Amino acid sequence: MQKVIETLLIGLSTGSIYALMSIALVLVWRSTRVVNFAQAGQAMLSTYIGFEIASRSEIFWLGLVFAIAAGALVGAGVDYFFMRVLFKHATSGPAAVVAPVIATLGLLGLIRSIVGLTWGGEFRSIKAPASTDGFTVGDGTIPFSTLDVLIIATVSIILIALALLFQRTNLGLALRASAYAPEIAQLAGIRTARTRTIGWSIAGGVGGVAGMLVTSNNFLSPYSLDLLLVFGFIAAVIGGLESMAGSVIGALVLGIGLTFILNYVGTSLVFIGGFSVLILVLLIKPDGIMAKGKARRA
Amino acid sequence: MSGLVVNRLSVSHGAIKALRSVSFTVEVGQLAAVIGSNGAGKTTLLRALSGLNTQTSGSAQWKEREILGARPDALVRRGISHVSEGKSVIAELSVKENLVLGGIWRSKKSDTSAAIAEVVELFPVLGQRMSQSADSLSGGERQMLAIGRALVSRPKLLLLDEPSLGLAPLVIEQIFATIDQLRRRLGLTVVLVEQNAMSALEIADFGIIINLGEVVASGKASELIDDPVLRAAYLGY
Numbered sequence: 001m002q003k004v005i006e007t008l009l010i011g012l013s014t015g016s017i018y019a020l021m022s023i024a025l026v027l028v029w030r031s032t033r034v035v036n037f038a039q040a041g042q043a044m045l046s047t048y049i050g051f052e053i054a055s056r057s058e059i060f061w062l063g064l065v066f067a068i069a070a071g072a073l074v075g076a077g078v079d080y081f082f083m084r085v086l087f088k089h090a091t092s093g094p095a096a097v098v099a100p101v102i103a104t105l106g107l108l109g110l111i112r113s114i115v116g117l118t119w120g121g122e123f124r125s126i127k128a129p130a131s132t133d134g135f136t137v138g139d140g141t142i143p144f145s146t147l148d149v150l151i152i153a154t155v156s157i158i159l160i161a162l163a164l165l166f167q168r169t170n171l172g173l174a175l176r177a178s179a180y181a182p183e184i185a186q187l188a189g190i191r192t193a194r195t196r197t198i199g200w201s202i203a204g205g206v207g208g209v210a211g212m213l214v215t216s217n218n219f220l221s222p223y224s225l226d227l228l229l230v231f232g233f234i235a236a237v238i239g240g241l242e243s244m245a246g247s248v249i250g251a252l253v254l255g256i257g258l259t260f261i262l263n264y265v266g267t268s269l270v271f272i273g274g275f276s277v278l279i280l281v282l283l284i285k286p287d288g289i290m291a292k293g294k295a296r297r298a
Numbered sequence: 299m300s301g302l303v304v305n306r307l308s309v310s311h312g313a314i315k316a317l318r319s320v321s322f323t324v325e326v327g328q329l330a331a332v333i334g335s336n337g338a339g340k341t342t343l344l345r346a347l348s349g350l351n352t353q354t355s356g357s358a359q360w361k362e363r364e365i366l367g368a369r370p371d372a373l374v375r376r377g378i379s380h381v382s383e384g385k386s387v388i389a390e391l392s393v394k395e396n397l398v399l400g401g402i403w404r405s406k407k408s409d410t411s412a413a414i415a416e417v418v419e420l421f422p423v424l425g426q427r428m429s430q431s432a433d434s435l436s437g438g439e440r441q442m443l444a445i446g447r448a449l450v451s452r453p454k455l456l457l458l459d460e461p462s463l464g465l466a467p468l469v470i471e472q473i474f475a476t477i478d479q480l481r482r483r484l485g486l487t488v489v490l491v492e493q494n495a496m497s498a499l500e501i502a503d504f505g506i507i508i509n510l511g512e513v514v515a516s517g518k519a520s521e522l523i524d525d526p527v528l529r530a531a532y533l534g535y
Contacts, residue, residue, distance in 0.1 A: 170402050173391075177399055181388045187348060187381075189374035189403030189451060 006142040007263045008256060013148035015255020016155035020210035021232025022239065022247040023162065027203040029241050030179040031196045032083060038104040039207050040229035041111030042078065044222060046071035046208030047215055048119055051126055060129035060216065064154075067208035075204020078107065079197045112222045123219035132217050151213050158209060159248065162202075166244070175199050231258070234278045240288020249289065301326040301487045302347075302455060306356035307366075309339075309346045316342040318511045319356065324504065326361075326454075329481055329488040331502035331519060333495045333532065339511040340491040341383055344457045347489065348380035349373050360455055374403055379453035383460050385440040387447065389433040393424055396432050396443055400450030410450060417446040420480065438469035442476070449480070455487045462494045470494065474501055495532070499523050507532050 021039070028036040036042075049070040054063025082103065090099040130150045134141040166172035177185040178195045186192050214228050235254045239246025254277060261273040285291065302324040309317040317339045324330040334340050345351040347358055349370040358365050365373055370380070379400075387396050397417060401410030418425035421442045427435065432443060441461050448456060461477065462470040478501040481488050492498035499505050502519040507528065515528055522528055 170398070170407075173395055173398060174402055177388055177391065177395075177402075180390045181386075183350065183382065184386050184388055185399070186350070186370045187374070187379070187386070188399045188447065189371045190399075191369075191371050 006144050007259050009144040011256030011259035013151050014259055015252040016152050017210055017214045018231045018235045018255050019248045019251035020155060020206050021228050022235035022251045023244050024203040024207040025232055025236045026241060026244055026247045027199050031199040034100040034104060036104050038107035040225045041108040042071060042074045042204050043207035043211035044225045045074060045111050045115055047211030047220055048115055050212045051124060051220055054126050064212050067212045068205040071208025072201040072205035076197050076201035079200035115222045121222060123221050125219050128216050147217055231274055234274055237278055238281050238289060240290045243290040246288055246290035302360055304358045307358055308355045309342050309351050310353045316511055320513050322506050322516055324487055326487050327485055328503040329490060330504045330506060331498035332491045332506045332508060334508035338508045340508055341459055344380060344459050344491055348457055374451055377454035379448035379451050380457040381444045381448045384463055386444045387432040387440050392429055392431055393443060394428040396447050397450050400447040413450045413452055417449050421446050437465050441473055458490045460491055470497060
């Protein structure tokens with residue numbers, strides 16, 4: 001029984017980080033209709049900057065703040081200098097569908113090269129902001145640590161802040177309206193292009209947090225966030241790609257599910273487990289768990 | 299003072315000219331009905347006037363200032379509101395959020411609250427459903443919400459695209475009566491695009507008949523209704 005509970009807790013901590021990555025993907029998808037593969041690179045670059053600050057100042061949280069700022073800036077930059085230009089040139093036909101996807105993949109490679117040139121390819125790590133020693137329960141220790149508590153708390157705060165932003169503010173309303181119905185939003189007086197850039201920047205900042213948290217007890221390299229992107233994407237698909245709440249639920253389910261596989265079956269099956277979930281969702285409920293009846297868009 | 303002056307307006311969709319050299323004037327406070335069959339270019343005309351269509355030539359002025367080339371969000375700030383075709387509400391948002399959206403460009407939230415209160419007074423049915431999703435409304439209610447959203451921005455020029463589309467005859471009658479009341483009460487200038495020629499001309503001061511992207515007739519609404527040639531050819535009754 002104890003093993004079940006500790007697996008649940010670890011799964012919650014893992015899943016909460018997936019949730020951030022998956023929200024970053026959902027935000028971009030619903031405003032721009034692009035699965036942003038470059039998000040792994042954007043988050044990785046933000047994390048390198050956060051690491052740099054965290055290791056110099058020896059304050060993890062200062063590093064986190066810089067990672068958020070860097071992520072937000074990079075996200076806005078990618079939309080403003082990259083996506084806007086791209087959409088101006090590829091407005092219809094197959095090019096409009098394929099070009100953005102290829103572009104984000106290219107961007108991922110580009111960011112990777114820039115990071116490699118700047119920081120080198122070797123693994124880096126920082127001192128975790130809290131103890132990674134597991135709590136003592138009875139006679140033994142469980143793998144769940146203070147750091148995991150901190151991760152769950154940080155993610156919860158960010159999720160609450162995002163929920164308030166999206167549900168309670170005019171900016172949030174503008175972001176939702178522009179995502180659901182860009183033309184109506186425009187006719188209501190919203191500057192939709194600018195709103196979209198703000199959406200990309202929020203996604204970038206959230207991605208930066210995901211990168212910092214997942215790496216707080218791990219190594220950072222130009223490739224180290226790829227798996228996070230994959231799991232974040234699977235979580236987003238479980239949630240239907242449109243819904244932030246859905247993607248959070250998807251991420252928690254995925255995090256807990258994969259941790260169970262890890263603890264009870266073995267490391268080798270985690271990756272297969274993730275993809276099996278992806279394929280199952282696409283076969284059984286392609287619009288995601290939050291879909292009710294017909295989808296608004298194909 | 300002249301309100302909307304459209305002069306030799308042409309609009310293309312790629313290589314196709316959807317509108318050819320259209321000219322007309324709508325005085326301030328008047329309601330102009332733009333009549334024509336499907337594909338005549340009515341929607342294209344409205345989309346050019348609200349800044350959604352940008353492949354335009356010629357000129358269109360509102361109160362002596364050019365509107366072609368301006369972005370939709372800038373035109374909203376100049377008092378031009380466009381209710382696009384097909385009950386243009388955002389189904390994922392609540393009724394209240396749809397209304398708030400109409401005033402979202404303002405920096406002062408209190409102005410929007412006041413405007414929403416006025417709209418609710420005009421459409422009491424919306425007031426009872428503020429927290430419901432727009433998806434739950436009936437067709438007629440949705441159309442009221444769409445018009446209501448546009449009114450929250452306190453427009454001076456209202457562009458209405460087929461408000462009767464997909465509504466039951468009784469509801470259509472209501473909607474047209476409401477539009478007529480509204481514009482008198484608020485002193486609105488209205489361009490109303492309709493396939494439903496008779497109902498539109500009945501509340502209009504002025505009618506413009508468009509066919510295949512060109513104006514084929516225009517004049518006082520009452521005269522258009524009585525013209526036997528037009529009746530047979532374009533008004534379809």
